Amino acid sequence: MIKSDFHVHTLFSDGSDTPEAIVKAAIKLGLEEIGFSDHAFVSFDDCRIEKEDRKRYIDEIARLKEKYAGSIGVLCGIEMDYFSEDDVSDYDYVIGSVHYLKVNGKIYGVDHSPEMTRLCIDEAFKGDTAAFAEAYYEQVSKIRETTGADIVGHFDVITKFEKRGINLDTGERYARAAKTALDSLLPHCAFEISTGAMTRGYRDTPYPSDAILAYIRENGGRVVVSSDAHTAANVAGKFEVAEKKLSDFGFSACGFTDKNGVYHSQL
Numbered sequence: 001m002i003k004s005d006f007h008v009h010t011l012f013s014d015g016s017d018t019p020e021a022i023v024k025a026a027i028k029l030g031l032e033e034i035g036f037s038d039h040a041f042v043s044f045d046d047c048r049i050e051k052e053d054r055k056r057y058i059d060e061i062a063r064l065k066e067k068y069a070g071s072i073g074v075l076c077g078i079e080m081d082y083f084s085e086d087d088v089s090d091y092d093y094v095i096g097s098v099h100y101l102k103v104n105g106k107i108y109g110v111d112h113s114p115e116m117t118r119l120c121i122d123e124a125f126k127g128d129t130a131a132f133a134e135a136y137y138e139q140v141s142k143i144r145e146t147t148g149a150d151i152v153g154h155f156d157v158i159t160k161f162e163k164r165g166i167n168l169d170t171g172e173r174y175a176r177a178a179k180t181a182l183d184s185l186l187p188h189c190a191f192e193i194s195t196g197a198m199t200r201g202y203r204d205t206p207y208p209s210d211a212i213l214a215y216i217r218e219n220g221g222r223v224v225v226s227s228d229a230h231t232a233a234n235v236a237g238k239f240e241v242a243e244k245k246l247s248d249f250g251f252s253a254c255g256f257t258d259k260n261g262v263y264h265s266q267l
């Protein structure tokens with residue numbers, strides 16, 4: 001059984017439960033560790049930790065860490081977007097994710113809604129879905145240097161809306177762009193096997209695709225299983241599916257090393 005979950009959102013950003021409700025849910029599930037990763041501040045989106053709430057977030061997680069020390073390990077992480085502004089030295093770990101593309105000075109969300117993704121592809125890339133993917137993966141390839149990411153969040157999140165009619169050309173250009181990003185991140189970061197889009201009904205399989213997961217495995221990459229839960233009910237949601245992926249692809253380890261050099265094994 002996977003014994004921890006390090007990608008969870010709370011009321012401090014766009015989640016709907018308090019950190020304490022999340023901790024209680026995690027204890028009930030028998031997890032040994034829970035890590036918080038609310039969205040860091042970005043200037044153009046209000047679903048993120050507001051600057052004035054940042055200290056409150058860190059203090060509240062520290063309080064829970066102490067209060068529940070006998071029952072569960074609690075980590076204070078952060079999900080940094082490519083465009084986030086924050087001092088990450090105050091957190092235990094960083095998940096680095098690309099949620100927006102900036103094209104010709106305009107910001108487009110890539111995983112917000114099928115409508116916005118469609119608008120981005122049509123308006124910024126003239127309908128060329130491979131060009132959209134190339135721009136996305138180019139940004140992903142820089143996520144370690146821009147955010148200090150220890151974990152890469154939902155690597156191929158641009159495939160989120162396949163069931164809602166956003167079908168990308170995942171041929172040669174797509175594969176090449178994804179591979180370039182993977183190659184630049186593989187030595188430095190763990191990649192999520194994320195069930196977040198499954199528990200929210202967008203997908204039937206976790207991120208990333210089997211082809212990407214196979215590439216990570218073949219090249220000695222590391223993985224971490226994440227729920228990207230936005231509610232207490234979704235903590236560790238669908239982890240049995242991710243666990244099956246681990247064994248199908250022959251991963252004998254999963255976990256990540258935090259900013260203090262501590263390795264958190266999930267098995």
Ligand SMILES: [Zn+2]
Nearest residue numbers: 079097153154
């Ligand atoms: Zn994210």
Ligand SMILES: [Zn+2]
Nearest residue numbers: 007009079228
């Ligand atoms: Zn997230």
